[in-house]
Amino acid sequence: MDCSFIKLYLELLDRGQLNKELEEGIKSHIDYCKECSQELEEIREINNLFNEIQLPSLPMDFTSRVMGRIREDSTSPEKNIWQEFSKWGVSFVAAGLIMFLLNFVSFDFNIVTLTITEKNPDIINKVFEYAPSNILNRGFEQIEEIIENIGDRR
Amino acid sequence: MDLEERIHSIQRGDISQFEWIVEEYKNKIFSLAYGYTKDSYLAQDLTQDIFVRLYKNINSFQGQSSFSTWLYRVAKNQCIDWTRRNKKRMENTFLEEGQWDFKDLDIGPEERAIRKEKNQLLYEALESLPEKYRTPLMLFHFQNLSYGEIAEVLDLPSKTVATHLYRGKKLLREKLISKGRGDMLWTALL
Numbered sequence: 107m108d109c110s111f112i113k114l115y116l117e118l119l120d121r122g123q124l125n126k127e128l129e130e131g132i133k134s135h136i137d138y139c140k141e142c143s144q145e146l147e148e149i150r151e152i153n154n155l156f157n158e159i160q161l162p163s164l165p166m167d168f169t170s171r172v173m174g175r176i177r178e179d180s181t182s183p184e185k186n187i188w189q190e191f192s193k194w195g196v197s198f199v200a201a202g203l204i205m206f207l208l209n210f211v212s213f214d215f216n217i218v219t220l221t222i223t224e225k226n227p228d229i230i231n232k233v234f235e236y237a238p239s240n241i242l243n244r245g246f247e248q249i250e251e252i253i254e255n256i257g258d259r260r
Numbered sequence: 261m262d263l264e265e266r267i268h269s270i271q272r273g274d275i276s277q278f279e280w281i282v283e284e285y286k287n288k289i290f291s292l293a294y295g296y297t298k299d300s301y302l303a304q305d306l307t308q309d310i311f312v313r314l315y316k317n318i319n320s321f322q323g324q325s326s327f328s329t330w331l332y333r334v335a336k337n338q339c340i341d342w343t344r345r346n347k348k349r350m351e352n353t354f355l356e357e358g359q360w361d362f363k364d365l366d367i368g369p370e371e372r373a374i375r376k377e378k379n380q381l382l383y384e385a386l387e388s389l390p391e392k393y394r395t396p397l398m399l400f401h402f403q404n405l406s407y408g409e410i411a412e413v414l415d416l417p418s419k420t421v422a423t424h425l426y427r428g429k430k431l432l433r434e435k436l437i438s439k440g441r442g443d444m445l446w447t448a449l450l
């Protein structure tokens with residue numbers, strides 16, 4: 107095992123979250139590798155600091171305050187529009203996204219995506235937060251294919 | 261009643277089950293929010309906003325990931341939004357006195373002062389890290405999530421999470437050393 111691999115797992119070694127085989131391998135590496143054992147020491151120092159960290163406490167009535175606010179707002183859970191979409195099928199959603207993107211293709215796809223993500227990361231975040239990832243991923247795969255095809259034609 | 265049943269009954273309109281969710285996750289969410297706001301009152305407000313948001317969007321949880329992954333993803337996004345909206349304010353924020361929940365109640369004033377200083381150094385060092393390092397570090401240490409769970413929350417491969425945690429911690433150490441330098445406390449710190 108080489109050092110760059112070992113270093114990524116020192117954190118888990120310190121937490122005791124490695125499987126036995128990997129743990130033994132890493133431990134025997136550390137026995138002779140000065141660099142990695144030094145790394146482990148440094149990680150442990152910082153972790154001790156994290157273990158000692160203190161948080162102010164929440165007030166006793168926090169939960170009832172949250173529930174009060176929810177009831178007061180008479181907020182009700184929003185309908186999940188993605189669920190509705192998924193009823194119409196993956197290809198429909200993908201087709202919709204493709205149509206949307208195709209409108210911008212003449213501007214160059216990359217610029218459009220960059221502008222959307224940079225100007226309003228919230229939108230992207232929201233899409234990822236609420237859309238079932240399998241639908242999104244399949245949609246994106248299809249979009250990528252189409253974009254590749256367009257690129258080839260150019 | 262197990263978690264899945266509770267979520268289903270919230271989705272069917274039984275608001276009282278949400279109370280259980282708040283109780284169960286409030287401290288974890290609060291510790292994340294505190295990591296971003298560094299102020300217990302602001303963190304309380306943010307935690308409240310996160311729960312309201314979670315309740316409103318409960319129908320978008322369809323079991324495509326574990327509930328806690330979904331919950332932390334919503335919480336993390338709200339925290340990052342908050343930071344973006346409050347950039348100016350953050351530049352002038354110092355840790356407030358507040359009530360510290362020290363585990364050992366019989367510590368003296370000197371020990372108390374040292375701990376407070378340690379807290380402050382660590383939170384400030386964390387705050388100065390780039391977002392891509394700060395969030396996984398907080399999820400790992402404050403929420404006790406595994407690499408795999410963090411990967412799911414952040415939508416990154418586990419290997420990338422491992423790399424970010426490693427680099428983030430190295431950078432955090434450098435920041436702590438440069439902040440602590442010339443400070444008598446530094447020897448007590450590490």
Ligand SMILES: [Zn+2]
Nearest residue numbers: 109139141142
């Ligand atoms: Zn090594």
